[in-house]
Amino acid sequence: MEGVWVFLGxxxxxFGILFVSFMWDRQKNPALFEASRHTLNANLGGIDTLILxxxxxxxxxxxxxxxxxxxxxxxxxxxxxxITGLMFVVSKSFEYFQKFAHGINPSTxxxxxxxxxxxxxxxxxxxxxxxxxxxxxxxxxxxxxxxLTGPVSESVASYWHLVDLLWIVLFPLLYLMxxx
Amino acid sequence: xPVLRQRVTWVWLxxxxxxxxxxxxxPKDLFSPAVAVxxxxxxxxxxxxxxxLDFMELRGAPIGVxxxxxxxxxVVATIILGLLFATAVHT
Numbered sequence: 552m553e554g555v556w557v558f559l560g561x562x563x564x565x566f567g568i569l570f571v572s573f574m575w576d577r578q579k580n581p582a583l584f585e586a587s588r589h590t591l592n593a594n595l596g597g598i599d600t601l602i603l604x605x606x607x608x609x610x611x612x613x614x615x616x617x618x619x620x621x622x623x624x625x626x627x628x629x630x631x632x633x634i635t636g637l638m639f640v641v642s643k644s645f646e647y648f649q650k651f652a653h654g655i656n657p658s659t660x661x662x663x664x665x666x667x668x669x670x671x672x673x674x675x676x677x678x679x680x681x682x683x684x685x686x687x688x689x690x691x692x693x694x695x696x697x698x699l700t701g702p703v704s705e706s707v708a709s710y711w712h713l714v715d716l717l718w719i720v721l722f723p724l725l726y727l728m729x730x731x
Numbered sequence: 732x733p734v735l736r737q738r739v740t741w742v743w744l745x746x747x748x749x750x751x752x753x754x755x756x757x758p759k760d761l762f763s764p765a766v767a768v769x770x771x772x773x774x775x776x777x778x779x780x781x782x783x784l785d786f787m788e789l790r791g792a793p794i795g796v797x798x799x800x801x802x803x804x805x806v807v808a809t810i811i812l813g814l815l816f817a818t819a820v821h822t
Contacts, residue, residue: 560796560799563800563803570811571810575814577814581819597754597755601750608739611739611786615739719778720775720808723753723771727771728811729758730819731768
């Protein structure tokens, strides 16, 4: 698990640097960033947060079931985690579609370059995590448990919580941060 | 133990509540932008702390790992708010 924690730690540091870089760029044109922020759908962003938090909760429950060797419940909670991950992907795709339909893309202005870059990198994390949860669910359903299952499942769960954690900061940074 | 009686379920419900507060209450005009934005980022840092301790289960991790993951949201939020207020002073 040590290697996993190094990876997760490095990921949080990289995202931390990206968040600070966004703020640094914002200083150059705060009025543009504030005006652009108002075009984002904060309600949708809030719902995305609720979805990811719920997905993380399902994964915690799946790990607890795994610890009790309750494979039936583990499988059910893993599937719920994967489905909620998929819901986030669908919601974000809908949001991107809306932006493109209104002629907004990464080259529109520096705010939207950051918006698409940060949410895009995060979305890639969500897609990978959803795939891994789906993989664990499939293995669980087939009864493919062996001595590696615990560490692998715990690593995927920790990664999934990291995805949640990053969004908790990313959401207010892009959608909620008012000019003061 | 039933799911509804577990600590993690109460933590999850609390996190949903805090999300509702920062998304649909703090942005209202009842609060000044400074109060809203500081409240929003402090709440985000607290939410991350609960995810780290209760979802990632780092409560019993070695002190170095736990300290690093617990410090991260507060360090990031402090820098973000510092740069935000520095921008406000210069404009």
